Amino acid sequence: EFATVLQMTLAAKGYATVIANSDEDADLQAKLVGSMIEHGVSALVVSPAYGDGGDAFDQIERAGIPAMQVLRKTDPRTGLFPFSSFDYAAGSARATRHLMNQGAQRIAFVGGLEGRAITEERKSGYLAEVKRAGAEPFSLHGRSSRGFGLDAVDQLPDDVDAAVCFNDLVALGMLSGFARIGRNLGQDFRLVGFDDIEDCAQVWPQLSSVACDIDGFARATADGLLAWMRDGVTPPPEHRAPVDLVARTSSTGRMP
Template identity: 60%
Template sequence: MGKRPTILDVAHHAGVSKSTVSLVLQRSPLVKAQTAELVRKSMADLGYVYNRAAAQLRSGGVGLIGMVINDLRNPFFTEFAISVQMALSARGYATIVSNSDEDADLQAQVTGSMIEHGVSGLIMSPAYGDATGALFDRIARGGLPCLQMLRQVDQRTDLFPFASFDYSAGGRAATRALLASGARNIAFVGGVEGREITQERLSGYLSEMRSAGRAPFVLYGRASRAFGRDAAKVLAREHPEIDAAICFNDLVALGVHSGCAEIGRRVGADFQLIGFDDIEESAQVYPQLSSVSCDIESFGSYTAYLMAEWLEKGNKPAPEYRAPVRLVTRSSSGGPDR
């Protein structure tokens, strides 16, 4: 990442004085419209970001952090956002949080607005889509610290460090547990085909199934309860030999749980089930849902630490980090309710 452009760079590029650029930034009526447009074009060409929050931070004020989350309807991402926000608040930062709703165009819009309002840094659990590449290019031009958390959509981890969980290890642990409990035909249910996050969670399952000499069966679909509920019926009707499932996340698993109840298939007895993420509801349904647990609260605090260290001390995070996971076994896969 090159040197971040300054007001002086903009002034030189536009052929105006530093004070003129400052007046444009303040939306002063003293600057002619043609001159203001010329200055704004230079800002765009250079990737200049007017960062009020960074200036406040240097003078001992409160820094402003932008956080863009792909799906705040999912309790897993909500808990992550809350954990980050609370940890940043404890260090004196204010946080703006936006939900991109898995829409890359909306993500570009809200992130652009945050940049224009002077955030010191960005924390993104990004949505996938065509607009994402151009967005990260814009962030790179502006030299703004930006973390990719939980999902990686840009391969330039030297510019945009990435941190998530060891989902592959979670998939392996879940598959081994089901095989050990007597399951013979295990499906992987949920996740959009072709997405890296789906492949991460799927890879451990595929590896263990190959090692055990078992044929894998994957049923792709949206990471939602509705898909999981429909999947339970499809499996029972069209693939009755499937006697267990690992789900892309707990929302899908809870949907499968509900669908099995609807058709009279007993979770834990007739059909074993494991989810991913271990959201709070997993331990509140009956039978309780086994899940690959991610310590999202600690991960959120760690995210805040990474951003603060980057801003305050210039300590850029390592390009990639994977936090450990653990399997929590409950009665949906043969373990005890707790």
């Protein structure tokens, strides 16, 4: 969705967009970046692959073209490669406070690969709120998939009665897992996902989620890139777009 909106916004301003997927391979990412530079692209927007391989950003620096990091930051040189993402920490903090206000006694954080920057960022707000409440945190890390969420249901301690998930796929898997064992979401267990994908409002019970305005974020990214290319106005080194909490039945127990 981000790539589509970015492409359409740039197209409206007269720019053609080339989209490439490195499939989380840093070496392949470096090759793709090199190829694009050779073909004379005007700028790059990179959601970088994790890993030590490749020299994508060094190539970009040598080429001297504008380049932004979005959603993930793997190069610390944000003065050269500005970083823009969502305020994930605020999102998980808000989700955790919401669950506490609904009466949750012990809240888990479920999903995301341990040690990855985006996992730690999404978890940080949860940890801060749990610490503030004097409660004991519990994290269960793994792939950001429905399958992991389904299996996670059987791995939670008995006293955990709520969870903030790394993303909606994990939460949707947990929703299925609780349905399988006959546990009522919104009453016996309270659940909040992250990203607010379309499925959240279409499943039953409807899934509460931290919403990220991808369309607005993509348009703002395009506008910032255009200002950089056309007017020499470099985006700020780091920008965090606000997020919102959409509370639904899985955490409130209330019918829509």
